Amino acid sequence: MPASSKHKTLAKSLLGLSLDEHGHIVESKVKEILSSLKDSKISGLRSLLRYFYTEVRLHEYTYHAIAEIGCKDDPSITNSIIQKLEASVGKNIRLTITENPKIISGCRIRLKDDVYEDTVSNRLHKLEKSFH
Amino acid sequence: MEQEREKVLKEAREEIASLVILTTTKVLQKDLSDDEKSRFSKSAIDSLKLSN
Numbered sequence: 001m002p003a004s005s006k007h008k009t010l011a012k013s014l015l016g017l018s019l020d021e022h023g024h025i026v027e028s029k030v031k032e033i034l035s036s037l038k039d040s041k042i043s044g045l046r047s048l049l050r051y052f053y054t055e056v057r058l059h060e061y062t063y064h065a066i067a068e069i070g071c072k073d074d075p076s077i078t079n080s081i082i083q084k085l086e087a088s089v090g091k092n093i094r095l096t097i098t099e100n101p102k103i104i105s106g107c108r109i110r111l112k113d114d115v116y117e118d119t120v121s122n123r124l125h126k127l128e129k130s131f132h
Numbered sequence: 133m134e135q136e137r138e139k140v141l142k143e144a145r146e147e148i149a150s151l152v153i154l155t156t157t158k159v160l161q162k163d164l165s166d167d168e169k170s171r172f173s174k175s176a177i178d179s180l181k182l183s184n
Contacts, residue, residue, distance in 0.1 A: 069177075071169035080177045088182035104160050105169040106176040114183065118176035120160060124153050131149035 004051075007044060011051035015059055022092040025060055062112060063089075067097045070105035070119060085111060 018029045033052075037045060067081050078097055085093045089111070100108075106119035164172075 069173050071173040072166060074170075077170075077174060077177065080174065084177065084180065084182055101161065104157070105164060105172040107173055107180070109180070116180050116182055118180055120172065121157065124157055128149060128153040132146055 004047065007048040007051050010048060011055045014052050015055040018056065019059075024063060024092065024094055025056055030056065063091060064094045064096065065109055065111040067095060067107060067109045068100040068103060069097060069107045070100065070103045070121075072099060073097050081107070081109060085109070 014033050015025075018025050018033060020026050020029075034049075037049065042048065065081070065085055069077060071077075078095060081097070082093055082095050085095070093111070102121060104120035104124075106117070106122070108115065108117040108119055108122075110116075
């Protein structure tokens, strides 16, 4: 087996060791793995780290949602978004939520390659386009 | 002549529409209360249709 294939397989195994019971990446576990790798004499460490980094990024991408809202966050908003997303994708979601005054009001949610949006700014933008 | 008139009118309509939208945006950004923003945001979240 070529070294790159070995590293890819090992990177996937390391990812598995980095997850909690919900399948979410745990930062402390990743740090522990990186520390162990640093101390090891494994050949092609740079290549392995690159594959591991890619695996972590790709995996996080599948459950980490980014939401922008046009008001101050409160627990009911966070819970509503998480519930809707989890019902849609059928697994636990990690949510990062930020207030964005530019959207005026409403919400824009990104998960994986999908963007769900209902904002005042987007409605106005569509209205403007309809005049052209 | 008629074509030129239509073109000018179309440009004027688009310009006015852009100004109206710009003004509306500024007014809404300034005048919507926190409560109104929160109500619309919650309603927007509730009505979002997410695909599987």
